Amino acid sequence: MDNITQYYIVIAVYFIAMLGFGFFFSNKNKNDKDYFLARGKLGPAVIGFSFSATQMSGSTYMGAIGSVKVLGFNFIPAAISSAAAPWFSYILVGDRMRKISARLKSVTPADVLEARYYSKSVSLIASIIMLIAFVPMIAAQLKAAANTFEVILKIPYLPGLFLFGGIVIVYTVLGGMFAVAWTDLIQGILMIAGFAILAPVAVNAAGGFAEMHQKYTAINPKGMDFTGIMPLMWVISAFLVWGFFQIGGQPASVVRFLIPADDKTLRKAMVYSVLFQSFIFICFSILAVSGGVLLPDLKQVDLTVPMMIEKLLPPILGGVVLAGALGAMMSTVDSVLLLAGALVVENVYKKFTKTEPDEKKTLNLGRIVTLVIGLLGLAVAINPPAAILWIVTMSFSLMASAFTFPLLLGLWWPGATREGGIAGMIGGAVMCVVWYVIGFMQYNNFNNWMGGIWPAIIGPAVSLVLLIVVSKLTKPTPAEVQKVFFDDILVESK
Helix, strand or coil, X not given: CCHHHHHHHHHHHHHHHHHHHHHHHHHHCCCHHHHHCCCCCCCHHHHHHHHHHHHCCXXXXXXXXXXXXXXXXXXXXXXXXXXXXXXXXXXXXXHHXXXXXXXXXXXXXXXXXXXXXXXXXXXXXXXXXXXXXXXXXXXHHHHHHHXXXXXXXXXXXXXXXXXXXXXXXHHXXXXXXXXXXXXXXXXXXXXXXXXXXXXXXXXXXXXXHHHHHHHHHHHCHHHHCCXXXXXXHHHHHHHHHCCCCHHHHCHXXXXXXXXXXXXXXXXXXXXXXXXXXXXXXXXXXXXXXXXXXXXXXXXXXXXXXXXXXXXXXCHHHHHHHHHHHHHHHHHXXXXXXXXXXXXXXXXXXXXXXXXXXXXXXXXXXXXXXXXXXXXXXXXXXXXXCCCHHHHHHHHHHHHHHHHHHHHHHHXXXXXXXXXXXXXXXXXXXXXXXXXXXXHHHHHCCCCCCHHHCCHHHHHHHHHHHHHHHHHHHCCXXXXXHXXXXXXXXXXXXX
C-alpha cells in the first residue's frame, strides 16, 4: 500500500466520523435555541475544548507557525499570550456573561450587547461587523485546508477545497452546536496528539534543542532576538493582541460562556482550555524554530507544517497529525458558521420582522442561513489572498477593535451608556480600518503598520476613549438595565 493511500484511509475515517456527528446530533435540535447554543446540555470538557479549538484556527497550524519560522523569537511573546488567552476571557467576561445571558436567555454576544446598551441598533451594528469579519475568516481556514491537501494528498486545490468545505458545512448545518462542540472536542484531542507526535520528531531531526538553536541562529540570526526583525512596539502589540484582545476578537469562542448551566461547569471548562492551549503553544514555538532549520528555503511559509509532516513522518502517523491540522481549521469554521447563522436569525430576522415564526421554521431558517454563509466563504476561498495568518489577523483585529471594551466595560462598569457603547463599537472598527489603510499606503502591504503598532491595539484604544468620554456626556443607563447587569455589584458596593 503506497503512502498516499495510507493518508487517504486515515483522513477518510476522520471525515466519516465528523459527518457521523452531524447526522447523530441532527435530531437532538428541537428548536433554534438548541441548534445555536445547546445551553446547559454540554459538559466542561466539551465546552473547554470547544472554546480553545475555536480560537486556535488554521493559522495556528499553518500561517502562524510559518510566520514564526521567519520572525523567530519576535513572535514568541504572542505565543505565550495566546496560551494565556483563556485566563483573560474566562476571568474577565466568562462568569458574568454566563449569569447575565441566563437571565436574558441570550443566544449570541450581540444579544448581550443589545440588552446592555438597550437598543436594537446595537444588535444590528454588532451583527454587521461580525458578519463582515467572518466570511474572510472562513475563507482563510478553507484555503489552509486546500493547501494542505495539495502538499500531502496531492489533491488539486479546488477539489480539496470543495471536499473539506463541503464536509464541515454539512455536519454544522445538520447538527448545530451539539455537533460543533463535540467535533471540537475530538479535533482538540487530535491537535494535541498531532503536536505531541510532530514536535519531538522535528527537534530530533534538527539535531536536538541545542544544535537546533545553533543552526537557526546561523540561518536567521535576527530571529533569535526579541526585537531583531520587527520593532519592539510590534512585539508588545502582539503580546496584547493575542491574549487580552481575544475577549472581543473571538466572539465565536465567547459564545461558549452562554452554554454552561452553572459556575462549576465554567470553572472546569477553563482548566481544560488553559491546559490545552498551553500545550499547543509550547509545541507551536518548538515547531516554528525547527521548521526554520529543516525548511530554510521554503518560500510559501504557510506550508511549513504540511511539508514537515510529509518529510518526517510515516503515512499513518502523518495522517493523525494531518487530521489534527484539519481539526484546527474545522473547529474555527464550524463555530464561526454557526454564530453567523445565529446572528442573521436571532439578531436580524427575529428582531426586525413583526411576525414571530414557530420553532420548526426558525430551526430550518437557521440551517439555511448557515448553509448560505458557508457557501459564500467557500466562494471567497476559491481565489483568496496568499497569507493565511494576515487574513485571520485582519478579521480578528476588526472585531477586537469593535467589541473588546464595549463588552468588557458593559459587563463591569454601570456608567457605560447606550451612546457610549455605540460610539465605542463604531469608532473602534473605523479606526482599525483606517490604521490598516495608512499602513498599506506607507508600506504597500497589510502586515506592516505605522510605528509597528497593530490596528488591533489602536482600534480598541480609540474604542475605550470614545466609550468613556461619550458615556460621561450622555444620560445614565436606565435603572432596569442596571438591575439586570449589576445587581450583585451595586449591592456589594453599598
